[in-house]
Amino acid sequence: MQRKLLLGVEAIGQAAIDAGISGVYAYPGTPSTEITEYIQENEVAVERNIHRQWSANEKTAMESALGMSYAGKRSITCMKHVGLNVAADVFMNAAITGINGGLVVVVADDPSQHSSQNEQDSRFYGKFALLPVFEPSNQQEAYNMTYEAFEFSEKTGLPVLLRITTRLAHSRAGVVQRELLPEKMLKLPANPMQFMLLPSYSRKYYQQLIDKQPLLLKYSNESEYNTFSHGTDKSLGIVCCGIAYNYLIENYPEGDCPYPVVKIAQYPVPEIWLRKLEKECDELLVMEEGYPLVEELLTDFFERGKKVHGRLSGALPRRGELNPDHVRKALGHEQPEIAEVPAGLVGRPPSLCAGCGHQDTYFALNEVIADYGDGRVFSDIGCYTLGALPPYNTVNTCVDMGASITMAKGAADAGLEPVFAVIGDSTFTHSGITGLLDCVVEKTNINIIIVDNETIAMTGGQDSSAKGRIEKICEGVGVDTKHIRIFVPLKKNHDEIVKLIREEVDFKGVSVLIGRRECVQRVARMKKMSSSKNE
Amino acid sequence: MKTDIILAGVGGQGILSIAAILGAAALNENLYLKQAETHGMSQRGGEVVSHLRISDSPIYSDLIPLGSAEIILSVEPLESLRYVPFLKSDGCLVTNTTEFRNIANYPKLEPAFTELGTKLKIIQIDADTMARETGNPKSSNMVMLGAASPFIHIDKEIILKAIETVFKAKGDKVVESNKQAFLAGREFALS
Numbered sequence: 001m002q003r004k005l006l007l008g009v010e011a012i013g014q015a016a017i018d019a020g021i022s023g024v025y026a027y028p029g030t031p032s033t034e035i036t037e038y039i040q041e042n043e044v045a046v047e048r049n050i051h052r053q054w055s056a057n058e059k060t061a062m063e064s065a066l067g068m069s070y071a072g073k074r075s076i077t078c079m080k081h082v083g084l085n086v087a088a089d090v091f092m093n094a095a096i097t098g099i100n101g102g103l104v105v106v107v108a109d110d111p112s113q114h115s116s117q118n119e120q121d122s123r124f125y126g127k128f129a130l131l132p133v134f135e136p137s138n139q140q141e142a143y144n145m146t147y148e149a150f151e152f153s154e155k156t157g158l159p160v161l162l163r164i165t166t167r168l169a170h171s172r173a174g175v176v177q178r179e180l181l182p183e184k185m186l187k188l189p190a191n192p193m194q195f196m197l198l199p200s201y202s203r204k205y206y207q208q209l210i211d212k213q214p215l216l217l218k219y220s221n222e223s224e225y226n227t228f229s230h231g232t233d234k235s236l237g238i239v240c241c242g243i244a245y246n247y248l249i250e251n252y253p254e255g256d257c258p259y260p261v262v263k264i265a266q267y268p269v270p271e272i273w274l275r276k277l278e279k280e281c282d283e284l285l286v287m288e289e290g291y292p293l294v295e296e297l298l299t300d301f302f303e304r305g306k307k308v309h310g311r312l313s314g315a316l317p318r319r320g321e322l323n324p325d326h327v328r329k330a331l332g333h334e335q336p337e338i339a340e341v342p343a344g345l346v347g348r349p350p351s352l353c354a355g356c357g358h359q360d361t362y363f364a365l366n367e368v369i370a371d372y373g374d375g376r377v378f379s380d381i382g383c384y385t386l387g388a389l390p391p392y393n394t395v396n397t398c399v400d401m402g403a404s405i406t407m408a409k410g411a412a413d414a415g416l417e418p419v420f421a422v423i424g425d426s427t428f429t430h431s432g433i434t435g436l437l438d439c440v441v442e443k444t445n446i447n448i449i450i451v452d453n454e455t456i457a458m459t460g461g462q463d464s465s466a467k468g469r470i471e472k473i474c475e476g477v478g479v480d481t482k483h484i485r486i487f488v489p490l491k492k493n494h495d496e497i498v499k500l501i502r503e504e505v506d507f508k509g510v511s512v513l514i515g516r517r518e519c520v521q522r523v524a525r526m527k528k529m530s531s532s533k534n535e
Numbered sequence: 536m537k538t539d540i541i542l543a544g545v546g547g548q549g550i551l552s553i554a555a556i557l558g559a560a561a562l563n564e565n566l567y568l569k570q571a572e573t574h575g576m577s578q579r580g581g582e583v584v585s586h587l588r589i590s591d592s593p594i595y596s597d598l599i600p601l602g603s604a605e606i607i608l609s610v611e612p613l614e615s616l617r618y619v620p621f622l623k624s625d626g627c628l629v630t631n632t633t634e635f636r637n638i639a640n641y642p643k644l645e646p647a648f649t650e651l652g653t654k655l656k657i658i659q660i661d662a663d664t665m666a667r668e669t670g671n672p673k674s675s676n677m678v679m680l681g682a683a684s685p686f687i688h689i690d691k692e693i694i695l696k697a698i699e700t701v702f703k704a705k706g707d708k709v710v711e712s713n714k715q716a717f718l719a720g721r722e723f724a725l726s
Contacts, residue, residue, distance in 0.1 A: 336602030
């Protein structure tokens with residue numbers, strides 16, 4: 001069988017297409033972005049005209065995916081872990097409504113925070129919502145489990161949460177594909193009130209969800225992805241979740257792990273295998289990417305049971321992604337002799353690109369702030385967050401998508417004057433508009449700078465929903481057109497930009513300044529694409 | 536048979552093309568392969584590393600354990616030094632000598648190379664000059680792949696074929712100059 005070299009995320013995209021989805025709904029976020037990009041460029045997806053445009057944010061994405069499921073078709077929605085916070089409202093409630101067409105929610109967690117503000121573990125969301133969670137351990141499993149997740153979703157009547165982490169997302173391996181399935185036909189839910197969560201209905205649906213839990217457990221116990229392997233040395237029993245299994249086997253290259261091992265790739269946790277392991281072994285070691293979810297579950301609060309080792313006990317690091325070396329240490333194996341990193345090597349921190357317009361905005365803003373003192377620039381998530389670092393040292397906060405405007409508002413309410421919010425074009429349409437409305441309603445004295453590079457730059461230059469719409473949106477929300485000011489962030493415009501910001505600082509109300517110049521990376525990419533097309 | 540390779544460089548220097556070529560070659564040879572790479576924030580002029588594992592039996596971990604890489608293949612000298620703990624005691628560090636200076640406090644590297652040279656096998660190659668000499672200044676990454684190729688358990692012809700596959704879309708001239716760069720690097724390492 002032909003193997004195709006795919007990243008974990010690409011394997012998920014390919015599996016979704018092969019399983020007959022009619023739509024992918026997503027907002028970019030590392031390490032989940034390439035699932036959607038893969039589908040966008042795939043021939044079959046293009047030919048079938050599967051929905052594959054970016055959504056404004058993760059909440060609108062998941063709601064649309066649920067709508068497609070309502071209409072009887074298969075859909076997938078993809079996001080990074082913090083994106084699930086944005087979509088948490090619909091996620092929790094989709095567990096209550098259930099699905100009509102198969103619905104898979106892919107969430108890519110980022111332990112070690114390679115590109116994220118935290119390393120929250122999405123398995124907790126799955127548990128919270130009482131939904132089945134799939135956590136593949138390699139690229140082939142990522143393909144197979146995604147492919148099967150749609151049928152599983154339809155069989156159980158529930159959305160499936162597919163959880164991966166950075167390492168699987170961005171690692172390539174050969175993957176064998178399965179048969180391409182046709183799309184589902186349009187078919188409304190058999191119960192017209194299925195998606196009507198009036199309390200009188202939803203109490204009943206919630207009970208039904210609770211009643212399904214033993215069935216989910218049964219499927220977990222029977223899943224081919226949850227396994228028990230026998231061992232001769234019963235002093236220790238090992239539990240491995242997702243890709244942690246690979247790090248264990250890496251330490252036994254001849255396949256000679258002496259301990260019994262439970263591999264978990266589907267939740268709720270497979271009780272029969274865990275009970276068997278606990279019965280057979282003296283102590284347990286739990287290896288999982290992310291938070292110590294399973295370890296906490298197995299650890300006896302009153303310490304009367306068997307000892308459980310893992311991230312909580314200190315056998316493995318409390319935070320950050322696992323690797324074969326952590327696992328080697330936890331197993332008590334000897335470390336090999338290694339060369340040391342020479343002293344004095346400096347890092348190369350990420351920085352704004354040469355020619356990036358954000359730099360010009362920050363140098364101008366710094367000049368204005370100098371009159372008032374630091375600590376008043378609230379910012380957001382995107383390339384421009386790098387404005388926190390030298391040589392700019394301009395922005396003071398970065399918390400979550402859209403928080404620049406609303407945190408600046410809160411600080412203004414507290415009496416800080418003047419305040420600034422720096423937010424990107426796509427972050428503005430993702431979660432900034434409602435905050436702007438709050439400011440307009442209360443006539444907050446705030447200066448919002450939308451740094452508009454006309455793309456979602458940080459994740460690789462995806463199309464931004466904001467493009468060509470920002471002024472109209474601000475007007476529509478109620479910002480006075482006299483205080484919607486546009487500038488072009490270029491070095492030669494420095495004095496003009498400083499003057500413009502000063503004028504708006506003098507105005508005691510809502511000002512929106514839009515610094516518009518296309519991302520230099522996107523310009524270069526577009527040029528390259530059009531020249532290769534002409535060849 | 537297994538080869539674990541740490542590929543290092545700075546974002547935009549073409550280490551992912553090296554990975555793509557070795558990936559295509561491994562697939563062609565029916566070998567197992569895993570290749571973990573850096574995406575996201577680190578791409579903006581930052582350090583980029585890829586763990587590339589090729590084997591004739593199934594590979595589990597996407598990450599190479601410390602002390603077990605056969606090769607560090609770096610297209611930039613400072614970046615090559617960051618990952619020496621991954622190298623086996625009898626492994627080989629193959630690096631370009633052209634420095635990529637996008638930081639103010641770029642350190643002097645010579646003392647570190649001298650010191651490490653007493654313990655490790657190191658091949659230093661001016662890949663940028665060699666690439667210019669072969670007529671395609673952009674092919675320094677292929678010079679580096681060539682220099683590392685004697686230590687990779689894949690036939691030379693198979694890698695050349697993979698270079699063809701990966702660069703095909705860019706035209707015959709690009710394919711040919713990249714092949715030449717590969718062969719020049721290989722010859723340097725073997726001589």
